Amino acid sequence: DGHFMICAESGSTKVKALSFNAIAYVHLSDNPYNVMKEAYSAIRVHLNTFRLLEEKALPNIVDKFGWCTWDAFYLSVDPIGIYHGLDDFSKAGIEPRFVIIDDGWQSISLDGCDPKENAKNLILGGEQMSGRLNRLNEGDKFKKYESGLLLNPNSPPFNAKRIKDLLLKGNQHKLLRNQRDEALLSKSPDLAEIDSNIKKVKGEIDELFGGEQSNKVSKSECGSLNGMKAFTRDLRTKFKGLDDVYVWHALVGAWGGVRPETTHLKSKIVPCKLSPGLDGTMLDLAVVQIVKGAIALVHPDQATDFYDSMHSN
Structure with missing residues (x-):
């Protein structure tokens, strides 16, 4: 009838309102390449609550070359791999000014497993998304690092082929898990065979990690510091x-939050429910896993303590 409806979602069942001072801005332009810039410039004048990109000074990090470990190692990241990755850059004459140690360094545990033990031998993204922090510092593979280990002449070697094999096996394991989910839904008679293949591949992954584990606990001849x-x-x-x-x-520690009764913080597992708008417009592995496993949130009264604990080790 010539009308349109706007649906506003706060993302929380506890944040509700019936009216809004401003909810949408419509901007017209004859140039699709300029429409966003023009729209934000107009909103900037009306709201005066933010600055445009051209009004801001670029942070120093923009002028630095850096390296993120994710695409090289995924969750199998460890000190030996990071060190040799940086060394390869350096030998090529392109030394990074910063490094981001991506997901895989934290101490997390999975529901149903010993809360005091780290989840072991994770490789690809998705496996860790139901994990929850069980310590507020680094996981075992970083915690076992001893000062000077990679600086001495007898430092542990880096096996690039093993990393490639791990990633290939990790992808194979992921595909088999997807097949298993489909088999469960369709009640396929192939379920037993798929389970057998998953067990076989998991054993091969554990064997590959086992060969590398001996390097991670090697003793250093100097220094008393350890860990990250x-x-x-x-x-x-x-x-x-x-x-x-x-x-x-x-932001909540790990993908699944902070596991209750494993740290000094009070956390509670809270079920997640997507808003209709988000549920209808976005399909994301992280969202699916978190909705499936819920999220363990630290009590708001301990937000400052939580932040300080995460950044003091």
């Missing part, structure tokens, strides 16, 4: 041009 602090110090000692080392983490 020792590792990042060694990186700065070796790579003089490295200004910053960043680590990834989710």
